[in-house]
Structure formats: C-alpha cells, structure tokens
Amino acid sequence: MDGNRRQSQIANILARHVTGLKFININGVLEDMRAQGVIERHEFFGTIRKSDQKKLLFLQNIVPLRADKAFPALLDSLGKRGHIALAKSLHREIDxxxxxxxxxxxxxxxxxxxxxxxxxxxxxxxxxxxxxxxxxxxxxxxxxxxxxxxxxxxxxxxxxxxxxxxxxxxxxxxxxxxxxxxxxxxxxxxDPIRPSAQSAQTETVDSEKRGNRHAAHSRKLELGVSSSEVIPQEESDEVDGKATVNSLLTRPREIFLLITVFVIVMALAALPISSSFV
The missing domain is CATH 1.10.533 (Death Domain, Fas)
Structure with missing residues (x-):
C-alpha cells in the first residue's frame, strides 16, 4: 500500500466514524497527540481555540497525512479518554x-x-x-x-x-x-485499547473493597450471625446506653421509689445533730 492509498484508507475510516468523533473530548485528544509529537506546538495552539467542528476537521486532515504515527496515537488517546467503543470500532478497520x-x-x-x-x-x-x-x-x-x-x-x-x-x-x-x-x-x-492506569487503580481498589466485604460476610456466617445483627463496637456501646434509659422509662414504679429514697436521704442529712449523741 503506497502513501496515497494509505492516507485515503485512514481518511475513509475517519469519515465513516465522523458521527462518533463529534462527541469525543476533542481538546483532550489534541493535547494527547501533541504530547506524543504527532501534532506540532504551533498547530496545537493554532487549533485549540477554534470551534469543535474546526478542531475535528483539523484532526480528520492531520491523521491521514501522518498515518503511521497519528492513527495509533489517536486510538491510544481515545482509549485513555474513555471513548472505548469508538476506539475499538476504528481499530477493527486497521489492516x-x-x-x-x-x-x-x-x-x-x-x-x-x-x-x-x-x-x-x-x-x-x-x-x-x-x-x-x-x-x-x-x-x-x-x-x-x-x-x-x-x-x-x-x-x-x-x-x-x-x-x-x-x-x-x-x-x-x-x-x-x-x-x-x-x-x-x-x-x-x-490491540491499542487498554484501561488507563487511573482506571486500573480504581478497579483494583473496588476489587479490594469487594474482597473485604466478602471476607467480613464470611466471618459473620462462621459465627452464625446475620449481617444485620452485627454492630460495630462504638455503635454497640451507644445502643447499650440507650437501651438502659429506655428500660427505666418503661418502669415508672421503680423510678418513683428511687426518687422517694433520694428525698428521704437528703432530708435526714439536713437535720441538726442531737446533743444526746455527743
């Protein structure tokens, strides 16, 4: 495949996917391609302030012209920017x-x-x-x-x-x-479409959390306790205190007796000491 034919092929691939390309993070893709040396600095700054339509047109023109490096860079950027489905559709057309x-x-x-x-x-x-x-x-x-x-x-x-x-x-x-x-x-x-390092890290953290929850649930089952019955220590102390108060409030007779005893004790303490005891 000569250069002109290759450029035509890449241009046709992009044209067939122009609808999907309209919804990409065009600024991010252009920035990635500049970082990879596909787009020159002056080209980037001369395009980045234009409308999204003109940015896309620039992308459609520049990628076929620099196909050997630009097309893989485009696929890589689309994958990193979350446009996985579009990147895979484009990559399937590579021969x-x-x-x-x-x-x-x-x-x-x-x-x-x-x-x-x-x-x-x-x-x-x-x-x-x-x-x-x-x-x-x-x-x-x-x-x-x-x-x-x-x-x-x-x-x-x-x-x-x-x-x-x-x-x-x-x-x-x-x-x-x-x-x-x-x-x-x-x-x-x-096979250019891989999750970014950040996505992989997030997935790993989520996996660890799921693993921890699974392990905790397994320990509960071993103890014969359902997940709804297990209460953390701090919550358990708080619940015990509330239970004691609620228990007293539901027994008014005991409360009355306690108050009576308290009043009698205080009254006796206030009486003057008799001289007969001296």
Missing part, C-alpha cells in the same frame, strides 16, 4: 498493510539495518517474489533503494500472510530484535 509500513520503516532505521540481499533470497525461496523480481531487486545499487523496491512489491500482496512471512523470515535471520519491535507495533495497531 496489516499499515503493519507492513512499520516493517519498512524499521528496515530503514539505522539502528535496525538488515542483510537486504539475504532477505530478498528468503522472499524468493518462499515464493513471495519471482526469480525475475529477485534479479531486478538485487540490481539496485543502494540499501534504501532495495528496501523501497521490495516493499513496493510486498504492498501489492495480501497484507496479512505477507506480514507473517516477513516475521518468519526475520526469525530465520535471527533478528529477534526486529521481530519484537514489529510485534509491539502490531500490538499497538491491532
């Missing part, structure tokens, strides 16, 4: 042609150069390219020229099996570093 683009970029990265002639031989052995194509490719004088020509052919093949074939060849060439990098790229492209 392995985009993943092959990542292979090409990796091969041209100076830190992951490969033996391109050996790669061409392996493609010929697996029947991905013809003998005539193999000869033509090896006539290219530069490394980048050979890589460009190889992927020009590969982009015309069925992308999914072609991608797997390239992965197999990299393993055979013992380039596990490239395999790992490409698998990570593919994982980002085809």
């Amino acid at each position: 392995f042609g985009v993943a092959l683009r990542h292979f090409k970029s990796t091969f041209k990265d100076k830190s992951t150069l490969i033996d391109v002639n050996l790669f061409i031989d392996a493609l010929a052995e697996k029947g991905v390219i013809s003998v005539a194509q193999e000869i033509e490719l090896k006539r290219k004088k530069t490394y980048n020229g050979k890589v460009d020509a190889v992927f020009f052919i590969l982009f015309q093949r069925n992308p999914k099996p072609t991608f797997q074939t390239v992965v197999d060849i990299m393993s055979e060439m013992r380039r596990e570093d490239i395999v790992l990098r490409l698998q990570q790229d593919l994982e980002l492209l085809l």
